[in-house]
Amino acid sequence: MGQETAGVDYSRIHRIDSPANRLLRRDVWPEGHDLGQQSFATLPYFDHLVRRLGMGPDTHVLDLGSGSGGPAIYMASASGCRMTGLEVNEVGIEVARGLVADAGLGDRVEFVLGDGMHMPFADETFDIAISMNVLNVFEDKVALFREVRRVLRPGGTWAFLSGTFDFVEGDPQDEAWRALYSRGYAIPQFTDDLASYKAKLRAAGFVVDEATEYISDFRDTIERWRDGWTRHRDAIAAEQGARQTDDHIEYFNGYLAMVEAGKASNHLIISTRPRD
Ligand SMILES: C[S@@+](CC[C@H](N)C(=O)[O-])C[C@H]1O[C@@H](n2cnc3c(N)ncnc32)[C@H](O)[C@@H]1O
Numbered sequence: 170m171g172q173e174t175a176g177v178d179y180s181r182i183h184r185i186d187s188p189a190n191r192l193l194r195r196d197v198w199p200e201g202h203d204l205g206q207q208s209f210a211t212l213p214y215f216d217h218l219v220r221r222l223g224m225g226p227d228t229h230v231l232d233l234g235s236g237s238g239g240p241a242i243y244m245a246s247a248s249g250c251r252m253t254g255l256e257v258n259e260v261g262i263e264v265a266r267g268l269v270a271d272a273g274l275g276d277r278v279e280f281v282l283g284d285g286m287h288m289p290f291a292d293e294t295f296d297i298a299i300s301m302n303v304l305n306v307f308e309d310k311v312a313l314f315r316e317v318r319r320v321l322r323p324g325g326t327w328a329f330l331s332g333t334f335d336f337v338e339g340d341p342q343d344e345a346w347r348a349l350y351s352r353g354y355a356i357p358q359f360t361d362d363l364a365s366y367k368a369k370l371r372a373a374g375f376v377v378d379e380a381t382e383y384i385s386d387f388r389d390t391i392e393r394w395r396d397g398w399t400r401h402r403d404a405i406a407a408e409q410g411a412r413q414t415d416d417h418i419e420y421f422n423g424y425l426a427m428v429e430a431g432k433a434s435n436h437l438i439i440s441t442r443p444r445d
Pocket residue numbers: 170179205206207208210233234235236237240255256257258261283284285286300301302303306
């Protein structure tokens with residue numbers, strides 16, 4: 170996916186125990202709520218997913234874009250499920266494997282290096298697939314959803330949390346919002362609104378079960394990330410580079426402005442691969 174050339178270096182971000190990341194994360198997450206997540210998902214989201222999707226000892230779950238692995242490990246310990254994280258960033262995989270060893274869960278949690286568009290898994294491997302704040306990097310969502318459908322067993326569930334954006338193609342004001350959002354993150358961002366996500370899921374052969382909008386805690390979490398990056402700007406810049414740090418501050422400021430203008434939100438969308 171060319172992350173390094175595109176700007177945001179997840180290798181530095183996924184070293185969650187580095188001095189600057191520790192400072193930042195202590196500010197962002199309340200005591201006991203830091204799972205290592207590099208997203209807008211708070212701990213109650215993961216508890217909700219475990220219950221709502223019925224994760225348990227008989228289920229094999231895929232976490233697509235598992236980052237540094239903490240959320241997948243949390244859900245596996247909470248539910249007893251078998252968990253596989255797929256992640257394209259090598260440092261994310263390395264950190265995640267260290268966390269699994271520390272947690273003593275190596276018998277049922279694994280992390281695999283790979284690209285979500287071409288997953289190194291056999292057909293019908295998983296009962297459940299989830300993905301938390303990853304989808305905006307994928308340009309061809311229908312192709313991605315078909316790939317998820319391939320690795321899910323018939324009757325399996327696909328749940329993802331994603332930013333949703335109400336941009337009107339060609340509207341100058343909306344193009345300005347889109348540019349502001351993308352410029353800050355420095356990785357190409359391919360945005361969808363809720364209706365477009367539902368249409369693409371159906372085109373890939375899913376039945377859409379439910380879509381829930383999370384907006385108030387989402388706004389709060391963006392603000393906490395923005396305030397943390399801003400407060401610790403110099404320490405993070407010294408460790409991770411000024412460009413990455415300032416891009417992130419700009420990204421979170423742009424995101425907050427879009428939420429306040431009613432242009433951006435965050436949805437959890439749950440769908441099913443129908444039985445053949
Ligand atoms: C915003 S982070 C979210 C990580 C994790 N889901 C969490 O909640 O902490 C996005 C993640 O998606 C990963 N990613 C980006 N493109 C990917 C791809 N093509 N296949 C798999 N993972 C990808 C990134 O490396 C990064 O770790």
